[in-house]
Structure formats: C-alpha cells, structure tokens
Amino acid sequence: MHGRHRAAETATPDDAATAQALLDALELIGSAEDLDGTLRRLAAVGRALAQASYAVVELCGSDAPDLRVAEGTVVEGGHERLHADLRTRGVLLGRIVVGRPEEAFVDEDRRLVDRLAGLSGSLVVEAMALEDRDSTRERMLTADRGRIARDLHDLVIQRLYATGLHLQAAKAGDHDSVGSAISTAVRDIDTAIRDVRATIFELSRGPARSLAAEARALVEEYAPALGFTPALRISGPVDTVLVESVADEALLVLREALSNVARHAQASTVQVELTASPAWFMLRVTDDGVGIPPRAGIASGLRNAGRRAATRGGVMRTGDVTPHGTSLVWLVPASS
Template identity: 25%
Template sequence: MLRHLDPWLEGATRNRGLAVACAALAAAAVMGVSEAAFRGADQALNQAAARHAARDDSLRLRELLTNAETAQRGFLLTGRADYLAPVQQAERDLPEVLKRLRGQYESSEWEALVADATRRANEKLSELLLVVQLYREGNEPAWQGLVESDIGREKMQAVRDAVAQLDRHELAQIAREREAVTRSLTYGRLGVHGLTLLSLFGLAVFLHRNEALHRSRREHAQELALERDRLDREVARRTAELTELARHLQSVREDERAHLARELHDELGALLTAAKLDVARIRRMTKAVPDIGERLGHMSELLDQGIALKRRIIEDLRPSALSNLGLVPALEILTQEFSQRSGLQLSLELADVATDENGKLALYRLVQEALTNVLRHAKAKHVRVSLAEADGWLQLHIRDDGQGFKPDAVGAGHHGLLGMRYRIESLGGTLQLLSAPGRGTLVLARLPAARAEAG
C-alpha cells in the first residue's frame, strides 16, 4: 500500500511545483506586458507633453509680439502710456520664451529656424521699443519713417511663418505620440487579454489534474480505510484468539494445580499420615530401648513439618478455603498466613460480594501475586486490602507504603502482574498499577458486577 502511495505523493508534489511555477511565470508575463505598455505610454506622453510645451512657447512668442505691435499702434494714435503694457510684458517675458524654445529645439533640424525666429523677434521688439522712444522724444519724422517702412512687417511675418511651421511640426509630432500611446495601450491590452486567456486555460488544466489527483487520493484513502478495517478485524480476531488461549491456559493451569493438589492430598497425605502412625506405634513398642524415643520424636516432628508443607503447597495450588468457605474467608486466611510469614501489618476491608468461580479465583490470585511482590520488592511495613462493590463494579484495592517504583521503567521478564492483567481483562475487567518512587504502590482491579453476579 505504501508503495502504491509513493507515486501519487510524487505526482502531487510535482504537479504542485509545476502549478506554482506556471502561476509565477504567468504573473511575471502579465507584469512584464503591463510594465512594457506603461513605459511605452509614459514615454509617449512625456514626449507629447514636451511637444505641447514647445507649441505653447511658439504660440506665446507670436502672441507677445502681436500684442506688443498692437499696443504700440494704440500708443502712437492716442499717446496714452497705458497702451504700452503689452509692450512691457513682451520686453519682460520674451527672453525667457525664446530661451525655452532654443533649448527645446537644440541639436535638431529645427534649430536654425528657431535661431532665425529668435533673431527676428528680438529685432522686432527692438524696433517697437525704438519707435516708442522716438515718439516720446518728439521725433515725429523718425518714428513715422520706421512705422511706414516694411522692415518691421517683414520681421513680424518671418516670426509668424516660423511659428506656423513649428506649430504644424508639433501638431504632427503630437499626433504621432498619441498614436504611440494608443499603440502601447493596445499592445498591453492584447497582451494582458492573451495572458489572461492563457492563464485561464492553464487554470482549467490545473483544476482538471487537481481533480484527478483528489480522485486518486480519495481512492487511495478508501483503499487505506479498507486495509485498516481489515487489519483491525485481523487484530481483533487475533486478540480474541489470544484472549481465549490465555483463558484456556489459565484454566488448564488451574486444573493441573487442582489435580496436583488432589494427588498430594490423597497420595502424599496418606503416606505421611501412615508413616506418622507407624512412628507412633514403634515409639510405644520401643520405650525401653535407650535413645530410640528421642530419634522417633525427631522423626515425628519432621513428619509433622512435611504434613504442614504439604498442606501449604496444596493451599497454594488450589485453596480449599476458596471452594469451601468463599472469597472473603479465603482472603482472610491468605492475608493472615502472609502476615505471620512476613511480619508485615495488614488491614482488611472486605465486603461479602457474590462472585462466580472464575471471578473468585482471579481476585484471590491477584491478592496472592500482589502480596508476593510486596514481600519481594516493596520493603513495606503496612499493606491494606479492600474489596467492595460500587457503580456496578467489583473493586479490589491493594495498597502498600513501600518504596514504590516507576511503572514505565519496569523491564521485560516481569510476568506476574502482566498475567493477572490478562486474566482480569479476559473476564471483562480492568487492572491498574499506580506507583511512584517513595509513594508506595496501589493495585486496582475492577470486574463488572454483571459478570460477578452471574454465579
């Protein structure tokens, strides 16, 4: 399954990278076309602005001279000085206008025409000022002679002709610049439209491939879900088989223990009892023999110890109190004997609850295993055992005040409580082990009350 996913993951990564690259390329292309169109239009507009400025200056030149000439004639006719304001304005503004014109047409084919118009405009202005001066001085023949001559008219006409040529030239150039702006905008519009259509096509292709990838991913997800469900069923089946096997092994072990206990009780018990009776009979028959009584007494004590050992082994293998008296008396006997052997102080809080045989045996074995671990590892002084029913559960608590440990740090090879956990869980219950260094240990077992009350 993972091998099947690898090509899909590679394809998804490759397509994602291709989509990002195409998007970046499309964005760069649109920006490039837009920037080129902007630069072309901006350049054309700047040139058109310069053309308009040159045209305005040429028209301003003609306007200044025309107004000055008209004002001079009004002054000559009326003698009123207020008519000379346009002449004074021309004297003031004309040098700056001519300077701008020369700068605009410098190093061009119109430079000579502008230079000639500049010279004639200055001469015309000088001629106008001279006539005004002569009029004010009262030299009527002189100013009349200058006015009646054609020199001023020729200069003015030359300026008008130059201005007309420059105006026609600038209008033609402005028209070309306008066409350039329109052409740049058209190219930009066509480029943007084309790239937009191309981007839409690329987007459609990407969406189609993306949908195919999503469909493939859904199919893979379905395959994974089916495989996961199959594995879950397999795990559940194997777990059930292992649980059943563990339950069977526990039953077989308990049956073997019961069989061994019966054999020990029936065979070994009979032999030891018969041997003790024979020793007692021999002891009565040999009272007169020196030292024989002491030896027979020692042998009788050994037989008593053997019988006690046999009884303890039988109780460990198959506690008779559990079958004959019930769970609570059996636990009381177990804890009493443990206290006598270990010297530990035990506290009991045992409620009389109804349990089936499997539940009795599981709880009894759990207490037996927990007390054995306390004796071996806990270094405790006090152990508390409680059994009660609460919230539909039978709860067994075994708490000690020993040195405690870290449950996660327990290594392999400790199978006692692990086996008890499987036994409790096979009965539908739970087993928890709570401990920490220096804080003792708590073993908490819970069995469902429904199962416990089944017997």
C-alpha cells in the first residue's frame, strides 16, 4: 500500500485510463433508481477511486445535513480526510468526504476526488428532481384517493343509509306507503349503483394522457442540471396517434438524451422536437455542445434506445451538427 503511494507521487498518471474510469463511474452513478441510490453509488465510487477506508456523501453541505450516506466504517478524528464540494452551476449541493486511517493521501487522490465531485453535481441534481417529482405524484395520488373516499361517503354511503331509514319507517305504514317507500328505495339504490360505477370508471381510466405535457414537464425538470430550459417544439397529433407504449418509450429516450447532454455536452442550448403523423413519430434532440469525441462509445442507455427503435421497426441515429454539437433522432411507427 505504501509503495503504491510513493510511486504515485513520481509517476505520470495515465490520463486516458483515469478519464475512462471516471466516465464508467458516472454511468454507474447515473443509473441509480433514486436519490439514495445515487448518493450511495457516489460514496462507493469515491471510496474506490481514493482507495479509502470509507466515504461519506452529505447534502447539503451543512453541519446538520439533510441527507447523509456512508460506505465503509467511518472513523472519527486522528487521521487525514479529503473533502470535495458537490456543485452544479455554482450552486453548493453538499460534499463528499473520504478517509483512511492507515496513511496520508497524495495529490493524485485529491485530484480524483475533486474531479469526481465536480462531475457528479448534475447527477445529484437529476436524482433530486426525480425524487421531488415522485413525491409530488404521490401527494397528488393521496389527495385523489381522499377525494374519491369523500365522494363515496357523501354520495353513496349516506344515500344507502338514508334509504335504510326510510324502509324501516315504512314498516309501520299501510300498504300504499310501503309500496311508495320501496319504489323510492329502488330509485335511490339505482342512483347509488350509478355513482359507484362512475367512481370505478374514473379509477380504471386514470388521468388523460398527454405526451406533449409530459415532455414539457421533463424538459423543465432538467433545467437545473443544464442551467437553462431546453426549447420544445411539437408538430402534429402527438397526443392522439401514438399508442401508449410508444409514448412511454419516447419519454425514456428523451430522458436519456437530456441526461447525456447534462453530463457530457457542456451545451448552452438544447432543441427538443416531437413530430407525429398518422404513420410515424419522430423525436429529435439537438444541442450546441462539444459533440461526440472520436472513438467514443455510445452510452448503454442510448444503445437500449436504439434497440427499442429497431424492435418497433424504426431507427435511431446520432451524429455531429455544424458548427458544433450533437443530434439524436429516434424514429418509430406511431402505432407499433
């Protein structure tokens, strides 16, 4: 262990290998399913890159962090630790801390941790945005369930309860009053059945689907990570001709494309286009960033997007644009 660090102080680092290791680490961190998973993978990567005994990621950089995750056994005091701020667009999100009681860190360790922190800020922002969106959706579902429960109580249960009271009161009356009460009860029960059916239909139907609205919400979700809101242009009947599975996959591809721009492109503008006809649907995402490096591979998320297009009888293409930047086109049959 000591020998590795003495050599690291004199040897020239393999920048290409280091860059590839960081890219692989960012892809691993970015594939986490939620904020907690993102922070845990960030801590694990930081610990591995610095060959540390432990790593801690804290949000949001205060003495009492909002969220704190750790990888390895944290040792307090008596040894050197490395600190690096997590930032995006100049905004402090938190910090990553790595520690190793056995020996001191060297400059290469500090450089790796600083670069990891600098590159991971946008991923943390993405995960935070997703968590906020999921929390908002859960609050909306909870509110909707509460409304439906109140409707069932006020419109159905109360009507059935009143019907029962009327029938009980009619037992003491004559034949005509009993017949009238039964007729009224049948009418009220029919009304209650219609109310229950309407509620069941609403639950099964769910909210009306709008790909345009969901795409608009998605580009706004990525505004903090990009530093600007992508421009969105919609042409044709995108909300009416697409089958639901195509709309779902279009949003997945759009998310992956925006995520790649936020991580790698260093862009100042992004144009998103949704174009639909009765036969075809096209998603185009164009940025003015640094473009695709020579011999760079396609990220796994975009490879999956290409497979999805091919499975549906469509195609996906990526390429450079003039004077600089990248374009992604995802074209599939609208009803595939």
